[in-house]
Amino acid sequence: EAGVAQSPRYKIIEKRQSVAFWCNPISGHATLYWYQQILGQGPKLLIQFQNNGVVDDSQLPKDRFSAERLKGVDSTLKIQPAKLEDSAVYLCASTTGSGANVLTFGAGSRLTVL
């Protein structure tokens, strides 16, 4: 079974620039999550999708962050404009959405904002 794919693995940008991260979940996984993990902290949920609908985006800074999951498969997370405090690892995870809610994480996308 292929895992959760994420790209790019690393990105360095200047503040006020924009960046986009892509995630392809495990095949058949209906639920997809984007987490932000700042160095030294636990992952913080940004947004949760069930198929192509948003279940929870209460902690997504909507003035600068956006996410979509067209066709209920892969997803894109965008930051525009980036701030210094957005420097973090952006983790995508997926799960079947039923039964045991075991999340499988991708390798993450490390963002550095200068």
Next chain:
Amino acid sequence: QKEVEQNSGPLSVPEGAIASLNCTYSDRGSQSFFWYRQYSGKSPELIMFIYSNGDKEDGRFTAQLNKASQYVSLLIRDSQPSDSATYLCAVGSNYKLTFGKGTLLTVNP
């Protein structure tokens, strides 16, 4: 705001000892409880999950859950240097997982 608190660490134990990691949570409606391990520079990987009060054992790992006390723990027996990592407690409700900040464990040879 649902909170998950973990003992701050870092925790250092000698090889072969038992490592004990603790976690408390604020949401009494939480339904599922997970322990993830995260090596430096890597993404979290699942160690085990528990739903019911009591103990659940998997090899050298034992998860303990007490819903009345809103407490979950992870015991690692016969700790190995390869167990050195950050251990994340996660609490689930309605297919949403909230993570603690993690506890850094170092196992000294």
